[in-house]
Amino acid sequence: MLMGRVLAHAGRIAYRGAVRERLSASLTRRRVVTRPRIRLARGHRDLDGLRLAFLSDVHAGNYLDEADFLAVCEAVVREAPDVVCLGGDLVNIVEEETLLLCKGLSLLQPRLGMFAVPGNHEYHAALEPLRWRAVLEQSGVEIVTNRGRRIARGDGRLWLCGVDDLLRGEPDLDRALDGRSAEEPVVLLAHHPDFFAESAPRIDLQLSGHTHGGQVMAFGRTPLRHTRHGYWSGHFTRGAAQLYVGRGVGTSFLPIRIGAPAEIAIVELVAG
Numbered sequence: 001m002l003m004g005r006v007l008a009h010a011g012r013i014a015y016r017g018a019v020r021e022r023l024s025a026s027l028t029r030r031r032v033v034t035r036p037r038i039r040l041a042r043g044h045r046d047l048d049g050l051r052l053a054f055l056s057d058v059h060a061g062n063y064l065d066e067a068d069f070l071a072v073c074e075a076v077v078r079e080a081p082d083v084v085c086l087g088g089d090l091v092n093i094v095e096e097e098t099l100l101l102c103k104g105l106s107l108l109q110p111r112l113g114m115f116a117v118p119g120n121h122e123y124h125a126a127l128e129p130l131r132w133r134a135v136l137e138q139s140g141v142e143i144v145t146n147r148g149r150r151i152a153r154g155d156g157r158l159w160l161c162g163v164d165d166l167l168r169g170e171p172d173l174d175r176a177l178d179g180r181s182a183e184e185p186v187v188l189l190a191h192h193p194d195f196f197a198e199s200a201p202r203i204d205l206q207l208s209g210h211t212h213g214g215q216v217m218a219f220g221r222t223p224l225r226h227t228r229h230g231y232w233s234g235h236f237t238r239g240a241a242q243l244y245v246g247r248g249v250g251t252s253f254l255p256i257r258i259g260a261p262a263e264i265a266i267v268e269l270v271a272g
Contacts, residue, residue: 031249031262033075039270040204041240043185046154048271053079053110055264056087056191056209057248059121061097063255066104072249072264073104079266082112083151086141087209088119088165088191092252095131105139112151114141115160119191119210121252123168144189146172148180156271159184163199166192173199193231193245200241207267213247213260222260233260 040047053076058064076084091097108114116136122129133143142149148161159180163171171190180186185204190196193208200206213233214222222232236243247263 030257031072031075031264033079033264033266035266035268036235036244037268037270038205038235038242038244040185040242042183042204043158043269043271044154044156045271046156047158047185047269050083050153050156050158050269051079051081052187052207052267052269053081053084053264054087054207054209054244054246054267055084055249056246057089057119057212057250057252058101059089059092059248059250059252060100061094062092062250062252064100064250066100069101069104069249070107073107075264076266077107079264081110081266082153083160084108084110084114085160085189085207086114086116086136087189087207087246088117089121089209089248089250089252090116090119090136091121091125091132092250093121093125095125095129097125098132098135102135102139105136105141108140112153114139115144115149115162115189116141117143117145117162117189117191118165118169120165120167123165144176145169146175148176148178148186150180150184157181157184159186160189161186162189163195166190166195171195171198173202177202192227193243194227194229196231196236196238196241196243197229200238200243203241205269206241206243208243208245209248211245211247212251212257213245213263215251215257215260217259233263
């Protein structure tokens with residue numbers, strides 16, 4: 001009797017594992033690489049063609065494991081971007097999930113560096129995501145929460161900066177912009193796209209995630225409520241400022257995407 005219960009329990013675990021593997025494989029097959037070209041309103045001609053890989057909403061541990069993220073990073077390596085930007089929600093519910101990213105991140109060697117900001121799930125995992133920060137920094141990722149740094153390409157200069165999460169953190173655009181020169185175009189990493197309402201007058205391009213592109217879209221609608229301004233995915237403008245919202249590479253809640261395939265975005269800048 002006891003042995004029967006043990007075998008039944010083992011069978012259920014094996015079944016759930018097999019289902020998870022099939023769902024993960026399905027999501028991986030439907031992941032796409034997009035290559036948006038975004039023309040900046042200003043910038044030295046040497047910035048022309050600068051390529052930024054943008055990954056967000058990995059949700060490691062939630063239907064996306066170490067091997068899945070390794071495959072994502074292998075796809076990024078094939079694109080040979082100059083910079084890798086990580087737009088938050090890299091983990092799902094616990095900080096230890098950051099460890100699932102290490103092998104993938106070790107493959108990435110962009111010439112001009114890797115940068116990251118937190119999302120709301122980093123703060124779900126820990127009120128102070130110190131473990132997340134430590135693991136990323138050990139993997140060669142620079143955390144740009146409310147700070148920035150200058151990136152040089154030839155004679156071109158770009159200010160790449162980031163802000164804290166809009167929902168769970170304390171975004172401070174003044175601090176993020178502190179140190180940039182007036183003639184330098186500004187690329188801002190902000191997990192939540194709705195921060196564009198505040199950043200638009202002062203930046204050239206914002207890269208965001210959070211929405212998963214709606215994750216489940218039917219007739220242009222989704223049950224998610226991740227943006228108040230309709231910034232679900234793709235390219236938006238407000239004056240001279242631009243916003244690109246990536247659909248993310250993972251999922252949350254359910255391992256399902258309909259009408260919103262997972263996305264690895266390789267953003268190519270065109271100098272003004």
